[in-house]
Ligand code: SF4
Ligand code: SF4
């Protein structure tokens with residue numbers, strides 16, 4: 291009889307250990323079915339969370355062979371076909387593990403609350419009239435409104451894994467953008483101001499949050515939207531904004547990037563000089579050419595025309 295094996299990364303409150311469970315294969319099942327089968331028939335001490343079993347509550351996210359998925363909607367057959375009949379199941383990353391596959395959402399909930407991710411209704415609304423908006427206006431935010439707080443994006447976020455002290459969970463940025471773009475909300479300016487020192491320019495563009503979201507959100511793109519609006523609102527005095535503006539200017543001027551100029555424009559001459567030892571190392575390894583002053587690329591006017599068209603479309 292064909293058997294499936296789950297190697298589960300467990301935690302009993304003190305010790306981490308891996309436990310293997312094998313059980314009979316059944317076609318047409320999900321990752322969550324396997325966990326429930328183990329709990330019901332092999333080991334009632336295994337801890338995991340799940341409620342709706344319909345990809346609605348967000349409780350069942352786990353890592354399967356190193357990638358966050360919603361256990362209740364992930365077809366087992368597709369995963370077995372890709373990885374074979376033995377799977378590693380682990381709790382989502384970048385969360386504190388309470389027990390086995392159960393993680394603590396309290397710190398993340400507190401960070402969400404700090405970012406004030408709830409509607410602050412415009413003054414014309416009141417309890418009697420409610421907060422209505424047109425279908426067209428809702429359409430602008432309905433993707434972000436679909437977030438079920440499963441944590442999959444945060445689990446695979448490269449920036450959070452490197453350092454979570456100066457960055458928020460990707461879903462938090464999507465929620466901030468949702469309220470910034472919500473025509474019923476009156477606090478867009480305050481939200482943009484508040485996000486300035488909350489890691490807005492620290493995203494590493496790895497796009498893991500986009501590929502992992504089971505609801506089609508793209509937190510990395512929402513971060514880009516927040517950055518664009520932030521620049522439009524005049525928040526240009528930080529390295530992130532200076533880097534972005536300098537990048538566009540180089541492309542507009544010549545169609546090429548001048549990395550030496552980019553560095554100086556981004557962090558200033560003094561800080562650039564402080565980075566001289568690193569520049570020297572890059573130079574030695576042939577990664578930097580101080581005499582490289584790129585001229586205009588062929589067809590440079592077409593690049594300028596594209597940039598002009600983009601600017602027109604954004605008006
Ligand atoms: S694109 Fe940015 S927010 Fe998304 S996972 Fe990568 S670092 Fe995190
Ligand atoms: S943005 Fe997507 S992956 Fe992230 S918590 Fe929301 S639903 Fe889950």
Ligand code: FES
Pocket residue numbers: 339340341342343344345346347348349350351360361362363
């Ligand atoms: S059990 Fe609710 S989303 Fe999976």
